[in-house]
Amino acid sequence: MTPEQLSDTIVDALTALTDEGAVTLPDGVPTQVVVERPKVREHGDYATNVALQLAKKAGMPPRDFAGLLAERLNTAEGIASAEIAGPGFLNIRVDAGAQGALAAQIVAAGASYGSSDAFEGEKINLEFVSANPTGPIHIGGVRWAAVGDALGRIFTFTGAEVTREYYFNDHGAQIDRFARSLLAVAKGEPAPDDGYGGQYIADIAQHVLAEKPNVLELPDDDAQEVFRSVGVNLMFDEIKKSLHDFRVDFDVYFHENNLHESGAVSRAVERLTEMGNTYEQDGALWLRTEKYGDDKDRVIIKSDGKGAYISGDLAYYLDKRERGFDRCLIMLGADHHGYVGRLHAMCAAFGDTPGVNLEVLIGQMVNLLREGQPLRMSKRAGTGITMEDLVDAIGVDASRYALARYTSDTTIDIDLDLWAKQSSDNPVFYVQYAHARLASILRNAKDLGVAADFDPSLLSHEKEGDLLRALADFPRVVASAAQLREPHRVARYLEDTASSFHKFYDACRVLPQGDEEPAPIHAARLLLVEATKTVFGTGLTLLGVSAPERM
């Protein structure tokens, strides 16, 4: 029995009550009701506030409504008892057999337990990281690498067709600065004032010189162009490799340059003009974003004839829509939040619906702490902290988990000393240890040859019930993580469930001890262990964190 199934049972009971005429619901019977796991044990296995919600509409006191419903539920299949509490809550206890049967269902479903078709038929474009190829990936981008990739896995698990996309800004002034910086260092000159510093610039310049030994004999403009094209490609490769090592692989690496070269920008501008959303002023072309909720109108073609930064995004958005994506999600750092209004307005200017066709997710900043002090500089990058700094300090698993376990709208401080620890203070180890412990039990069971017969009603211990209800929650946790775009819910769920498992392990012996003969209870618990391991394996995979068999 999962909360969803219980919700269905309650809906059936409500339907029966209205059919009989015992209650009248002007708006009809809801398709699902809120079922929650109460914090207090005395409140039963599950509780619902449906009587409180519907009593007013039905025109009767909440407790009377709850009473009628309780009477119905008490005879429903799988329910041991339903009683009225407080102002009109219904506290429900589930039949042990109905609850225990879930263990077998999970094992039968295997890795698909928790999946759904909630996003069936949705083509979702997830754009994240999209760091400029002018240096290593900074820490802000890494947050999205972890969160965005996890979200992608969760969307796929809930039935969506997901494309992960990385937008390379390989066009414009920043790239020019990058190229000038490379050229300067190659010539032994100091970096330009507005250029890039850091060891990696020198490294890349060396690579370019090795590949093109005569490059410095060319005129400066031509030499800079060589440094630009070769340097950017080296940076691309390095970024892709870093992400791959972080277990994030993009389906599409989209180059901004293509938009300008293919005339996509002009087409996007034409389209907006046709829709009456542009005008000329002061020699520049403006987009009427204020009309669609932005603070003011924005320049899209500057008076020098060049496209403003947003022109690339206009064309890029149109391109995504033309490729058939109904939902385009873009994940940006908090330092870009001022850009959201513009993007939404742009979306509306194309005749689309902001928030539906285009959704912008904002992630707050990430700070790394060592011995309580914030890290400010990366040796290699010269400025800021990079993905490698994080991964070198705590590894990929801890990095991904640490970044994915918080809501994106809070600033996070990652204490490197804590996340490097191999102890229970470190949440990722707590969760991974649960998985390893489960694996260990199953290994020992194989040696002992415990039978696979299963009587679900034997799983009647308090800790078994707690664990089963935790496992039953998994599908709706995944569903809400997808719906709210909040992968951290999966991480927190795993931590809670690990706690339930460890308590079960402490209270309930799974395998026969010493010369003890294997009994049905051992088989039942072993199935529960296998079901639990399945959920941990799936949950960790959704976060892109490994599920170790031994630790």
Add this chain to the structure above:
RNA sequence: GCCUCCGUAGCUCAGCUGGAUAGAGCGACAGACUUCUAAUCUGUUGGCCGCAGGUUCGAAUCCUGCCGGGGGCGCCA
């Protein structure tokens, strides 16, 4: 000045979109190892949910205004 995110236990944070006595972990203190992995478990300690109003049967959660902190407000990218 305007926009935006945050403010919950000593610390780090949850709080299932309005429900019952606000929860975890860490820390501190006291316990449990002839263990199926003690990287675990049990107990104790600890809260004007930033402040003040409002909405209603009911608010940490929704609305308004303050206070404090982070991040933004270019014909830069």
